[in-house]
Amino acid sequence: MSFVDYVRWVVRALWMQRMRSTLTIVGFAIGIAAMVLLSSLGEGLRLFVIQEFTQFGSHIVAITPGKTETFGMSGILNTTRPLSLEDTEALNRIPGVQQVVPVVFGTAQIKAVGRSRYTDVAGVGALADRAWKLEVAQGSFLPEEDVYRARAFAVLGSKLKRELFGNANPLGEFVHIGGNRFRVIGVMAPKGQFLGTDLDDMIYIPAHKGLQIFNRESLMEVDIFYSPSVATNALTDSVKRLLIERHGFEDFTIVTQDQMMATMDNILRILKYAGGGLGAISLLVGAVGITTILMITVTERTAEVGLLRALGSTRRQVRNLFLGEAVMLGLIGGLAGVLVIALLVLSAQLFVPALPVALQADMVVAALLVSMLIGLMAGVRPALNATKLSPIDALRAE
Numbered sequence: 001m002s003f004v005d006y007v008r009w010v011v012r013a014l015w016m017q018r019m020r021s022t023l024t025i026v027g028f029a030i031g032i033a034a035m036v037l038l039s040s041l042g043e044g045l046r047l048f049v050i051q052e053f054t055q056f057g058s059h060i061v062a063i064t065p066g067k068t069e070t071f072g073m074s075g076i077l078n079t080t081r082p083l084s085l086e087d088t089e090a091l092n093r094i095p096g097v098q099q100v101v102p103v104v105f106g107t108a109q110i111k112a113v114g115r116s117r118y119t120d121v122a123g124v125g126a127l128a129d130r131a132w133k134l135e136v137a138q139g140s141f142l143p144e145e146d147v148y149r150a151r152a153f154a155v156l157g158s159k160l161k162r163e164l165f166g167n168a169n170p171l172g173e174f175v176h177i178g179g180n181r182f183r184v185i186g187v188m189a190p191k192g193q194f195l196g197t198d199l200d201d202m203i204y205i206p207a208h209k210g211l212q213i214f215n216r217e218s219l220m221e222v223d224i225f226y227s228p229s230v231a232t233n234a235l236t237d238s239v240k241r242l243l244i245e246r247h248g249f250e251d252f253t254i255v256t257q258d259q260m261m262a263t264m265d266n267i268l269r270i271l272k273y274a275g276g277g278l279g280a281i282s283l284l285v286g287a288v289g290i291t292t293i294l295m296i297t298v299t300e301r302t303a304e305v306g307l308l309r310a311l312g313s314t315r316r317q318v319r320n321l322f323l324g325e326a327v328m329l330g331l332i333g334g335l336a337g338v339l340v341i342a343l344l345v346l347s348a349q350l351f352v353p354a355l356p357v358a359l360q361a362d363m364v365v366a367a368l369l370v371s372m373l374i375g376l377m378a379g380v381r382p383a384l385n386a387t388k389l390s391p392i393d394a395l396r397a398e
Helices: 003-016 018-054 085-091 158-165 207-213 232-247 257-281 283-300 302-310 315-351 361-387 391-397
Strands: 060-065 067-070 076-079 097-112 115-124 136-139 153-156 174-177 180-188 202-206 221-226 252-256
Touching (some): 003 018, 003 315, 018 257, 018 315, 018 361, 060 232, 060 257, 085 097, 085 221, 085 232, 097 158, 097 207, 115 158, 115 207, 180 207, 202 207, 221 232, 283 361, 315 361
Parallel strands (some): 115 202, 153 180
Antiparallel strands (some): 060 221, 060 252, 067 076, 097 174, 097 221, 136 180, 153 202, 174 180
8 A cells, every 4th residue: 555545545534534533633723722822922931031131232240239158057147238339430440341330229209390200210320321222312311420429410211201291301400309309411212111110211310319319328239241352251250359359258249141041041941841831731632532533433444444454454554544544633633723823923923012922933843743743642542453353353243
């Protein structure tokens, strides 16, 4: 029997059992659709997070105050000392460092021209716009001056400017933050969100003023942007040595963007494959359906099996025919599920472009292979039962 004859026999057998075949295909399609959809959402989320973290560049080192250490039986000791503005000036002298951005965040009420709004306040350095790849739409960003004598200037995010001043020009106007008056010298271009924080609904002020407003002794974070020609390990070693010299011991935590990205990537990949695994569980329903249908088929087609055997078909050929039916059901069901998800993803990209969904070719191929494999496994038992039928007994039974 040629391969073409195999395919014709399988297609005809499935067509003669249209209702059963359709129900089984639907079961497989649902399982494959769930598997591909969950994996696509996981991959989309992974790519979204990576894009969010890399929009400010890929050569960043973040320093936070405090370091958790364990000392024998005494337990855990959390040592926290301030990260000061003097530290940022010293870090800026390390070879290869391009920008150092001191950061202190908080939330406060912003008042201007009879309007007020609670929003995020970012106390930063004068180079924050260049380091974070922010664009100024009007005026200018914070000027470079003595960090301890920085003037009370403020730069508004585009949304905050619109909420407080409408279409009016805010440059030169005053805003009040927690009882302190600041002159507006710039408005940022729209930037969007970063991990849930609306960068457009924010006000930027000098870091020293931020420390005063929020009554803090330490910066919350220091971001170091360094040259791509400098090795990350060499830079972190230099940063560690300098801060230990200044503080006396290691009372800070250094996190590189490579470490953050590797950790996040591993977590999100696990979520991606876990989602695909949960979807694959639903394929078991389709496998049970195929097994049931083929078991019934073997019983109902006893005469057909007997005739095939009487005409000279070997046990192997009979087995392969029934296995072909199972694999065909799995393949058609898988293709149907993938087609449905592809249409959903295309629709989502058209109507909800912000939804993080990424349909990958390797996941589609893997889903189809899993579908066919489960179909093959489901058809093994019925196929073996068919091969055990004696041609004489099978014909006599009819």
